[in-house]
Amino acid sequence: MSYYLVYDIGGTSVKYSLMDEVANVMESSSFHTPEERDGSIFELLIHTTESFQQRYPLSGLALSVPAAVDVMSGYVHYAGQITDFIGKNLKDELEQLGIPIELENDANCAALAEKWKGHAQDCNSFVCVTIGTGIGGAIYLNGDLYRGKKGMAGEVGLMYMNASQPIESTTFSRLGSTWNLLNRVFIKTGERVSGEELFERYYRGDHRIVDEVDKFFDTLAIGAANLIHTLAPEKILFGGGISAQPNFTNHIKERLDHMSPGLLDLTQIDVCKHRNTAGQIGALYHFHKMKKK
Incomplete structure:
Protein backbone atom coordinates (compact mmCIF):
# COMPACT_ATOMS: atom_id res chain seq x y z
CA MET A 1 0.00 0.00 0.00
CA ASP A 106 -7.99 25.02 -3.60
CA ALA A 107 -10.96 25.69 -5.89
CA ASN A 108 -9.31 23.60 -8.61
CA CYS A 109 -8.89 20.82 -6.05
CA ALA A 110 -12.62 20.96 -5.32
CA ALA A 111 -13.30 20.54 -9.04
CA LEU A 112 -10.85 17.64 -9.31
CA ALA A 113 -12.53 15.92 -6.36
CA GLU A 114 -15.86 16.14 -8.18
CA LYS A 115 -14.30 14.81 -11.38
CA TRP A 116 -12.60 11.89 -9.63
CA LYS A 117 -15.22 10.84 -7.08
CA GLY A 118 -18.11 13.28 -7.21
CA HIS A 119 -20.92 14.70 -9.29
CA ALA A 120 -18.81 15.49 -12.37
CA GLN A 121 -17.43 12.04 -13.14
CA ASP A 122 -19.38 11.91 -16.40
CA CYS A 123 -18.61 15.51 -17.43
CA ASN A 124 -16.08 16.70 -19.95
CA SER A 125 -16.73 20.38 -19.12
CA PHE A 126 -18.04 21.86 -15.89
CA VAL A 127 -17.58 24.75 -13.48
CA CYS A 128 -17.32 24.63 -9.68
CA VAL A 129 -18.45 27.66 -7.67
CA THR A 130 -17.44 27.52 -4.00
CA ILE A 131 -19.34 29.77 -1.59
CA GLY A 132 -17.84 30.80 1.73
CA THR A 133 -16.03 33.89 2.98
CA GLY A 134 -15.85 34.84 -0.68
CA ILE A 135 -16.63 33.00 -3.90
CA GLY A 136 -14.08 30.81 -5.61
CA GLY A 137 -14.27 29.07 -8.91
CA ALA A 138 -12.70 26.38 -11.03
CA ILE A 139 -13.14 25.76 -14.74
CA TYR A 140 -12.83 22.27 -16.21
CA LEU A 141 -12.96 22.38 -20.00
CA ASN A 142 -12.51 19.71 -22.66
CA GLY A 143 -11.26 17.11 -20.24
CA ASP A 144 -8.85 19.15 -18.10
CA LEU A 145 -8.60 22.13 -15.78
CA TYR A 146 -8.29 25.49 -17.45
CA ARG A 147 -5.87 27.53 -15.35
CA GLY A 148 -5.23 30.55 -17.57
CA LYS A 149 -2.20 32.82 -17.37
CA LYS A 150 -0.39 32.58 -14.01
CA GLY A 151 -3.10 30.21 -12.82
CA MET A 152 -5.58 33.05 -12.47
CA ALA A 153 -8.48 31.53 -14.41
CA GLY A 154 -11.60 30.72 -12.42
CA GLU A 155 -11.56 33.80 -10.17
CA VAL A 156 -15.30 34.12 -10.69
CA GLY A 157 -15.74 35.92 -7.37
CA LEU A 158 -14.17 38.99 -8.98
CA MET A 159 -16.86 39.26 -11.66
CA TYR A 160 -18.60 42.65 -11.58
CA MET A 161 -22.34 42.37 -11.17
CA ASN A 162 -23.57 45.98 -11.31
CA ALA A 163 -21.81 48.71 -13.29
CA SER A 164 -23.95 51.47 -11.76
CA GLN A 165 -22.54 50.91 -8.26
CA PRO A 166 -18.98 51.13 -6.86
CA ILE A 167 -17.01 48.25 -8.34
CA GLU A 168 -15.54 47.03 -5.04
CA SER A 169 -19.01 46.55 -3.52
CA THR A 170 -20.64 44.76 -6.46
CA THR A 171 -18.40 41.79 -7.17
CA PHE A 172 -19.85 38.29 -7.21
CA SER A 173 -18.08 37.61 -3.89
CA ARG A 174 -19.48 40.71 -2.21
CA LEU A 175 -23.04 40.00 -3.30
CA GLY A 176 -23.08 36.21 -3.32
CA SER A 177 -20.86 34.89 -0.52
CA THR A 178 -22.13 33.43 2.73
CA TRP A 179 -20.06 35.78 4.91
CA ASN A 180 -21.38 38.88 3.17
CA LEU A 181 -24.96 37.58 3.32
CA LEU A 182 -24.73 37.05 7.07
CA ASN A 183 -23.07 40.44 7.50
CA ARG A 184 -25.86 42.21 5.61
CA VAL A 185 -28.41 40.46 7.82
CA PHE A 186 -26.47 41.66 10.87
CA ILE A 187 -26.46 45.25 9.57
CA LYS A 188 -30.21 45.09 8.97
CA THR A 189 -31.28 43.26 12.16
CA GLY A 190 -28.44 43.75 14.62
CA GLU A 191 -28.36 39.96 15.09
CA ARG A 192 -25.56 37.51 14.39
CA VAL A 193 -27.17 34.35 13.04
CA SER A 194 -25.79 31.06 11.73
CA GLY A 195 -26.50 29.83 8.23
CA GLU A 196 -28.91 27.24 9.64
CA GLU A 197 -30.86 29.82 11.63
CA LEU A 198 -30.89 32.18 8.67
CA PHE A 199 -32.67 29.65 6.47
CA GLU A 200 -35.04 28.58 9.24
CA ARG A 201 -36.18 32.20 9.50
CA TYR A 202 -36.23 32.56 5.71
CA TYR A 203 -38.67 29.68 5.34
CA ARG A 204 -40.77 31.04 8.22
CA GLY A 205 -41.15 34.24 6.21
CA ASP A 206 -39.21 36.69 8.42
CA HIS A 207 -39.43 39.73 6.14
CA ARG A 208 -36.10 41.14 7.37
CA ILE A 209 -34.40 37.93 6.27
CA VAL A 210 -36.39 37.12 3.14
CA ASP A 211 -35.28 40.18 1.18
CA GLU A 212 -31.59 39.54 1.79
CA VAL A 213 -31.73 35.82 1.03
CA ASP A 214 -33.74 36.47 -2.14
CA LYS A 215 -31.08 38.95 -3.29
CA PHE A 216 -28.43 36.33 -2.48
CA PHE A 217 -30.11 33.74 -4.71
CA ASP A 218 -30.68 36.37 -7.41
CA THR A 219 -26.94 37.01 -7.42
CA LEU A 220 -26.06 33.31 -7.65
CA ALA A 221 -28.46 32.89 -10.55
CA ILE A 222 -27.03 35.88 -12.41
CA GLY A 223 -23.50 34.58 -11.85
CA ALA A 224 -24.54 31.14 -13.12
CA ALA A 225 -26.21 32.68 -16.16
CA ASN A 226 -23.04 34.60 -17.00
CA LEU A 227 -20.97 31.42 -16.74
CA ILE A 228 -23.44 29.47 -18.91
CA HIS A 229 -23.44 32.14 -21.61
CA THR A 230 -19.62 32.33 -21.52
CA LEU A 231 -18.64 28.65 -21.28
CA ALA A 232 -21.76 26.53 -21.93
CA PRO A 233 -20.60 23.86 -19.45
CA GLU A 234 -22.43 20.59 -18.94
CA LYS A 235 -22.79 21.38 -15.23
CA ILE A 236 -22.30 24.13 -12.70
CA LEU A 237 -21.64 22.66 -9.25
CA PHE A 238 -22.08 24.81 -6.15
CA GLY A 239 -20.02 24.01 -3.06
CA GLY A 240 -19.52 25.40 0.41
CA GLY A 241 -21.50 24.70 3.57
CA ILE A 242 -24.48 26.78 2.52
CA SER A 243 -25.04 24.57 -0.52
CA ALA A 244 -26.22 21.81 1.84
CA GLN A 245 -29.38 23.79 2.62
CA PRO A 246 -32.59 22.07 1.39
CA ASN A 247 -33.83 23.30 -2.00
CA PHE A 248 -30.62 25.26 -2.54
CA THR A 249 -30.35 24.50 -6.25
CA ASN A 250 -34.10 24.86 -6.77
CA HIS A 251 -33.92 28.53 -5.81
CA ILE A 252 -31.22 29.09 -8.43
CA LYS A 253 -32.95 27.04 -11.12
CA GLU A 254 -36.26 28.86 -10.64
CA ARG A 255 -34.51 32.16 -11.23
CA LEU A 256 -32.58 30.87 -14.24
CA ASP A 257 -35.78 29.51 -15.74
CA HIS A 258 -37.38 32.92 -15.30
CA MET A 259 -34.40 34.66 -16.96
CA SER A 260 -34.20 32.29 -19.92
CA PRO A 261 -35.71 28.78 -19.94
CA GLY A 262 -33.11 27.57 -22.43
CA LEU A 263 -30.29 27.94 -19.93
CA LEU A 264 -31.38 24.89 -17.97
CA ASP A 265 -31.59 22.85 -21.15
CA LEU A 266 -27.95 23.68 -21.78
CA THR A 267 -26.43 23.36 -18.30
CA GLN A 268 -27.37 21.31 -15.27
CA ILE A 269 -27.25 23.01 -11.85
CA ASP A 270 -26.13 20.76 -9.00
CA VAL A 271 -24.21 20.81 -5.71
CA CYS A 272 -20.79 19.36 -5.01
CA LYS A 273 -20.73 15.91 -3.46
CA HIS A 274 -17.60 16.60 -1.44
CA ARG A 275 -17.45 19.47 1.05
CA ASN A 276 -15.00 19.32 3.96
CA THR A 277 -12.83 16.70 2.25
CA ALA A 278 -12.94 18.14 -1.27
CA GLY A 279 -9.60 19.93 -1.05
CA GLN A 280 -7.76 16.86 0.14
CA ILE A 281 -9.35 14.44 -2.34
CA GLY A 282 -8.68 16.85 -5.21
CA ALA A 283 -5.11 17.47 -4.12
CA LEU A 284 -4.39 13.74 -4.14
CA TYR A 285 -5.98 13.35 -7.56
CA HIS A 286 -3.83 16.22 -8.84
CA PHE A 287 -0.75 14.50 -7.40
CA HIS A 288 -1.55 11.33 -9.35
CA LYS A 289 -2.16 13.31 -12.55
CA MET A 290 1.16 15.12 -12.22
CA LYS A 291 3.06 11.89 -11.61
CA LYS A 292 1.58 10.41 -14.79
CA LYS A 293 2.83 13.43 -16.73
Missing part, protein backbone atom coordinates in the same frame (compact mmCIF):
# COMPACT_ATOMS: atom_id res chain seq x y z
CA SER A 2 1.15 3.53 -0.80
CA TYR A 3 0.72 6.33 1.74
CA TYR A 4 0.24 10.03 1.02
CA LEU A 5 0.00 13.01 3.34
CA VAL A 6 -2.54 15.48 2.02
CA TYR A 7 -3.05 19.06 3.23
CA ASP A 8 -5.95 21.45 2.71
CA ILE A 9 -4.56 24.84 3.69
CA GLY A 10 -7.05 27.56 4.56
CA GLY A 11 -6.93 31.04 6.04
CA THR A 12 -7.94 29.89 9.53
CA SER A 13 -7.03 26.20 9.67
CA VAL A 14 -4.95 23.54 7.96
CA LYS A 15 -6.64 20.16 7.60
CA TYR A 16 -4.51 17.13 6.83
CA SER A 17 -5.02 13.42 6.30
CA LEU A 18 -3.00 10.29 5.75
CA MET A 19 -4.55 8.67 2.67
CA ASP A 20 -3.99 5.63 0.52
CA GLU A 21 -3.78 5.91 -3.27
CA VAL A 22 -7.58 6.04 -3.70
CA ALA A 23 -8.18 8.66 -0.98
CA ASN A 24 -9.26 6.36 1.84
CA VAL A 25 -8.48 8.24 5.07
CA MET A 26 -6.44 6.46 7.74
CA GLU A 27 -5.71 9.43 10.00
CA SER A 28 -6.79 13.04 9.98
CA SER A 29 -6.40 16.15 12.08
CA SER A 30 -5.87 19.90 11.77
CA PHE A 31 -4.03 22.86 13.20
CA HIS A 32 -4.67 26.60 13.23
CA THR A 33 -3.11 28.57 10.41
CA PRO A 34 -0.47 30.86 11.95
CA GLU A 35 -1.68 34.45 12.08
CA GLU A 36 1.80 35.99 12.25
CA ARG A 37 2.59 35.35 8.58
CA ASP A 38 6.25 35.05 9.52
CA GLY A 39 7.02 31.86 7.66
CA SER A 40 6.01 29.57 10.52
CA ILE A 41 3.46 27.89 8.23
CA PHE A 42 6.38 26.16 6.50
CA GLU A 43 7.83 25.01 9.83
CA LEU A 44 4.48 23.51 10.83
CA LEU A 45 4.09 21.70 7.50
CA ILE A 46 7.61 20.28 7.75
CA HIS A 47 7.21 19.25 11.41
CA THR A 48 3.84 17.59 10.82
CA THR A 49 5.06 15.73 7.75
CA GLU A 50 8.23 14.53 9.45
CA SER A 51 6.17 13.12 12.31
CA PHE A 52 4.28 10.99 9.79
CA GLN A 53 7.49 10.01 8.00
CA GLN A 54 8.68 8.45 11.25
CA ARG A 55 5.71 6.05 11.12
CA TYR A 56 4.89 5.62 7.42
CA PRO A 57 6.90 5.36 4.18
CA LEU A 58 5.22 8.35 2.52
CA SER A 59 5.07 8.22 -1.27
CA GLY A 60 4.25 11.89 -1.62
CA LEU A 61 2.89 15.14 -0.29
CA ALA A 62 -0.18 16.79 -1.87
CA LEU A 63 -1.35 20.30 -1.03
CA SER A 64 -4.51 22.28 -1.72
CA VAL A 65 -3.62 25.97 -1.34
CA PRO A 66 -5.65 29.20 -1.54
CA ALA A 67 -3.40 30.62 -4.21
CA ALA A 68 -2.70 30.98 -7.91
CA VAL A 69 0.12 28.52 -8.53
CA ASP A 70 2.36 27.26 -11.28
CA VAL A 71 1.65 23.57 -10.83
CA MET A 72 4.75 22.51 -12.72
CA SER A 73 7.30 24.50 -10.71
CA GLY A 74 5.41 25.00 -7.44
CA TYR A 75 5.75 28.81 -7.58
CA VAL A 76 2.92 30.87 -6.07
CA HIS A 77 2.04 33.98 -8.06
CA TYR A 78 -0.71 35.21 -5.77
CA ALA A 79 -2.26 34.15 -2.48
CA GLY A 80 -5.13 35.73 -0.60
CA GLN A 81 -4.92 35.27 3.16
CA ILE A 82 -1.74 33.16 3.25
CA THR A 83 0.63 35.96 2.33
CA ASP A 84 3.63 33.83 3.33
CA PHE A 85 3.13 31.92 0.09
CA ILE A 86 3.30 34.91 -2.27
CA GLY A 87 6.40 34.83 -4.43
CA LYS A 88 7.58 31.55 -2.91
CA ASN A 89 8.20 28.18 -4.49
CA LEU A 90 6.50 25.75 -2.15
CA LYS A 91 8.30 22.73 -3.57
CA ASP A 92 11.61 24.40 -2.74
CA GLU A 93 10.43 25.45 0.71
CA LEU A 94 9.53 21.85 1.57
CA GLU A 95 12.23 19.99 -0.39
CA GLN A 96 14.06 18.92 2.79
CA LEU A 97 11.29 16.36 3.29
CA GLY A 98 12.80 14.35 0.45
CA ILE A 99 9.53 13.17 -1.11
CA PRO A 100 7.60 14.18 -4.25
CA ILE A 101 5.45 17.28 -3.69
CA GLU A 102 2.56 18.58 -5.78
CA LEU A 103 0.23 21.51 -5.13
CA GLU A 104 -2.87 22.99 -6.71
CA ASN A 105 -5.28 25.86 -6.14
